[in-house]
Every structure is written in C-alpha cells, then in structure tokens.
Amino acid sequence: MTEPVYSCVEDWVTERFILIYRRPLGGEFRWCAQWWKHAEAISRLTALWHSWEALRLEAGTGMGVWYRDHLDHQLPVLLGARGPFYQCTEEEHIESREVEVEPAPLEWWMTPADLHSADTHDDTLVRALPEEDQQ
Known part of the structure; x- marks a missing residue:
C-alpha cells in the first residue's frame, strides 16, 4: 500500500x-x-x-x-459567500452562531414495534406536515 x-x-x-x-x-x-x-x-x-x-x-x-x-x-x-467562512474576513475569524434545536416530543417518533404498521408510519408523516397539507 x-x-x-x-x-x-x-x-x-x-x-x-x-x-x-x-x-x-x-x-x-x-x-x-x-x-x-x-x-x-x-x-x-x-x-x-x-x-x-x-x-x-x-x-x-x-x-x-x-x-x-x-x-x-x-x-x-x-x-462561497454562504459557505462556512461567510462571516470571516482575510484578517478576522468570526465565530458562527449555533442554531437552536428543540427535541421532538417522546411520542413523535415511531418505536420498532410501530414499524410493522403502515398506518402508524403514515400518521407519523402526517404529523410532520402543516395542517393545510394533511387533507
């Protein structure tokens, strides 16, 4: 090698x-x-x-x-202008601000037992959609 x-x-x-x-x-x-x-x-x-x-x-x-x-x-x-160095200049490093993340409710994600049910899978996807798209 x-x-x-x-x-x-x-x-x-x-x-x-x-x-x-x-x-x-x-x-x-x-x-x-x-x-x-x-x-x-x-x-x-x-x-x-x-x-x-x-x-x-x-x-x-x-x-x-x-x-x-x-x-x-x-x-x-x-x-690029929106890449990881977008705030920095040739002379100065500027630390990027971290985005916030909120944890999903415990019941949001399917459990392994739920994977056998297509209805549960569809319900999980529907919960993620805005209400107007759930029709």
Missing part, C-alpha cells in the same frame, strides 16, 4: 491546497486563516484530502475525476 503524501489534513491544506487553488478573496469567495475553527471546513477539506490521496494514484484520469467529482463540487461551497 502506498503511503499518503501528506500526514494530516493541515499539511495538505498548507502545503498543497492554498498554494494551488487560489481565488480572489472578497465578494464571491471567502477564506478564514483559522479554517481549522470551522467544523464544516474541516470535514470538507478532509474529504478533499482523502479523495486526493486516493485518486492521485490512479493513472490517466485519476486527477481529472478528482477535479470533476470532488474539488469542482466542494470548492464553491467551501469558499
């Missing part, structure tokens, strides 16, 4: 990603120097790194596939 070129996502980001995939920042594209404080960015960059490590080994079209299937999809989301 071939060893990875980079030992961690941080190495891949600092030694490859930011050196090669440059974009003019501001307006459409955003970046945060403290990218590692953004959970979504860590997840997306790690996925890009892992897929890059795998596809670089495929002769011929490996890197073309990586660009098409991975980078070309992730880059606009990652660097």
